[in-house]
Every structure is written in structure tokens, then in C-alpha cells.
Amino acid sequence: MLVVEDLVVRYGRSPALRGVSFTVNEGEIVTIIGPNGAGKSTALKSIVGLVAPASGRIDFAGRSVVGLRTEALLRQGLSLVPEGRHIFTSLTVAENLRIGATARRDRRAARQDIADMLERFPALQRRVSSPAGKLSGGEQQQLAIARALIARPRMLMLDEPSLGLAPLIVEQIFDIIRELRAEGTTVLLVEQNAAKAVALADRAYVLQSGSVVIHGAASEILSSTEVIDSYFGGAA
Numbered sequence: 001m002l003v004v005e006d007l008v009v010r011y012g013r014s015p016a017l018r019g020v021s022f023t024v025n026e027g028e029i030v031t032i033i034g035p036n037g038a039g040k041s042t043a044l045k046s047i048v049g050l051v052a053p054a055s056g057r058i059d060f061a062g063r064s065v066v067g068l069r070t071e072a073l074l075r076q077g078l079s080l081v082p083e084g085r086h087i088f089t090s091l092t093v094a095e096n097l098r099i100g101a102t103a104r105r106d107r108r109a110a111r112q113d114i115a116d117m118l119e120r121f122p123a124l125q126r127r128v129s130s131p132a133g134k135l136s137g138g139e140q141q142q143l144a145i146a147r148a149l150i151a152r153p154r155m156l157m158l159d160e161p162s163l164g165l166a167p168l169i170v171e172q173i174f175d176i177i178r179e180l181r182a183e184g185t186t187v188l189l190v191e192q193n194a195a196k197a198v199a200l201a202d203r204a205y206v207l208q209s210g211s212v213v214i215h216g217a218a219s220e221i222l223s224s225t226e227v228i229d230s231y232f233g234g235a236a
């Protein structure tokens, strides 16, 4: 579904991605893990056009998405839950969800999806008329995920969804990702919480200093001592 090949991204002169390749097949959860500054967010940002690649190929469903604008990407079925969530804190929960439907042409079905999403996330239903800024961190993450899902993505990308959340809430967010997978949503997950992300994923890529250093089936990555020592502190 997604083919990224030999992607090079530079910020000014400093390279953030040095020829990165990865793929995501339909129905898979693929995770990109790696330390701070490895280039994980940059990889997602280049897929959604927030940074322009210096070179390389990004094809989604057989077509290049390089240079496409956000709305066109949404129509193609790509949706990103950005790091830090980026919900509109002064707008209500309902208004935030309606923003998720901006690129939808089927208005009535979109309204139904918003209603379904509120049913799925009772915490959002309870606060539907409150400003989103009043929600807890975990609720804001749920709102960001719900907003992205309302675009009916073929592939959902999540950038560090567990960042800054308490362990119990992290579990809830990972449960949601597990459910999405069971429903057949394709997921590309960027995480610093490597052990949890790999435990959830089908395949994983380990990024370090802008290069993929290891990749493979999640089960292989979990049994690689090199990865365990470097990323899981020997505690996987």
C-alpha cells in the first residue's frame, strides 16, 4: 500500500533521512522505532507533505504522493495523527470531529461517522460540547485519533501516540490501535515506546541517525538481542 524508497530529507544542510526505504502492506501494523532525533517524525512528515524530500520515492496505492496537498492526501486515504495531537483546544469536541470530515463529500455518512465515533469513545461523548482543551491528555489523544478516523483513512499514521501519557492511558491507546487493526485498518505507527510498539506490530523498522539499521517481522525484532539491548534496555 505504501512504498517509500531511498528517501532523503535535509533540514538546511543537515540530513535527517539518508536514503530510507520501508513498505506498509494493506491490513498491516508497521512500526518505526528508534531513539530521539532518529528521523521518525520526519519520515511521517514527508509522507504527508509537511517536509519536502530532497530525493526518493513515496508511492501510496500505486501513485506518487510527493507534492500533494493535505486535502488531496486525505482523499487518497492518508491520515496522520501528529505528535502532540494538534487538536483545536478552544473548539468543542464536536467541532474538532467535524474538522475531521472536511475532506468528506458524503456529508450524511460523515455525520453518521461522527455519531459512531462518539459512541465508540464514551469519554468524548461525555464532553462533546466542552472545549477540547479541557480534556485530559488521554482524551485528547482519543479525540485526535477519532478525528483522523472520520476521514475514513485507508492508512492511519500515528506519531508518538503514547507521548506524555500515564501508563494506564498508554494501554488504552494501544488497545484502540489493536482494535483498529482487527477492523482491517492499515496502521503506520511511530513510537519511542519501542517494546510496546513492536509487541503490537506485524513488522518493525529501527531507525537510527536517519537510516534504517534493522527491519523485519516484529517477532524477529523482539528476539534480536542487539535491538533488545539498544532499545528495550534488555527488558523486552
Ligand SMILES: Nc1ncnc2c1ncn2[C@@H]1O[C@H](COP(=O)(O)OP(=O)(O)OP(=O)(O)O)[C@@H](O)[C@H]1O
Residues within 6 Å of the ligand: 011, 015, 016, 034, 035, 036, 037, 038, 039, 040, 041, 042, 043, 192
Ligand atoms: N524543523 C527542523 N529543522 C531543523 N532540523 C530538524 C527539524 N525537525 C527535525 N530536525 C532534526 O532532524 C533530525 C530528525 O528529527 P525527527 O524529529 O524526525 O526525529 P524523531 O526520530 O522523530 O525524534 P523525536 O522522537 O524526538 O521526535 C533530528 O536531528 C532533528 O534535530
